[in-house]
Amino acid sequence: xxxxxxxxxxxxxxxxxxxxxxxxxxxxxxxxxxxxxxxxxxxxxxxxxxxxxxxxxxxxxxxxxxxxxxxxxxxxxxxxxxxxxxxxxxxxxxxxxxxxxxxxxxxxxxxxxxxxxxxxxxxxxxxxxxxxxxxxxxxxxxxxxxxxxxxxxxxxxxxxxxxx
Numbered sequence: 020x021x022x023x024x025x026x027x028x029x030x031x032x033x034x035x036x037x038x039x040x041x042x043x044x045x046x047x048x049x050x051x052x053x054x055x056x057x058x059x060x061x062x063x064x065x066x067x068x069x070x071x072x073x074x075x076x077x078x079x080x081x082x083x084x085x086x087x088x089x090x091x092x093x094x095x096x097x098x099x100x101x102x103x104x105x106x107x108x109x110x111x112x113x114x115x116x117x118x119x120x121x122x123x124x125x126x127x128x129x130x131x132x133x134x135x136x137x138x139x140x141x142x143x144x145x146x147x148x149x150x151x152x153x154x155x156x157x158x159x160x161x162x163x164x165x166x167x168x169x170x171x172x173x174x175x176x177x178x179x180x181x182x183x
Contacts, residue, residue: 060090076094077115
């Protein structure tokens with residue numbers, strides 16, 4: 020899995036995958052503040068479409084949720100709100116997102132979050148043979164089969180992607 024247990028932190032995300040019996044690879048990269056998926060994709064030499072963003076969002080009542088989206092796409096909050104039957108959906112402020120997830124923005128993983136939240140994922144993610152997502156630490160990615168995410172997470176599929 021990882022190159023050396025001494026070199027990488029063992030995050031709650033990694034623990035969750037191990038507990039679910041999911042195969043994955045750990046890929047360290049040089050983290051860059053505000054670099055986003057474009058930077059991490061370039062660092063790892065992979066298509067940004069395979070980089071999966073973990074977004075902590077909330078509805079108008081402040082109820083949080085996790086949204087998984089391709090790195091080269093954005094979430095249509097109007098479509099997501101319509102899908103959920105709620106008035107609005109917006110990204111959480113970074114400090115609030117950190118509190119809900121237990122991770123720092125830039126290293127947020129949908130796995131092993133502090134607070135259990137509904138997970139919504141763009142359906143086309145599951146058409147890919149492998150994806151990359153944060154391992155719960157800035158500068159550390161997981162590579163895995165997206166089908167295996169279902170073993171570790173309860174996921175609702177949505178169609179809310181827009182091209183920026």
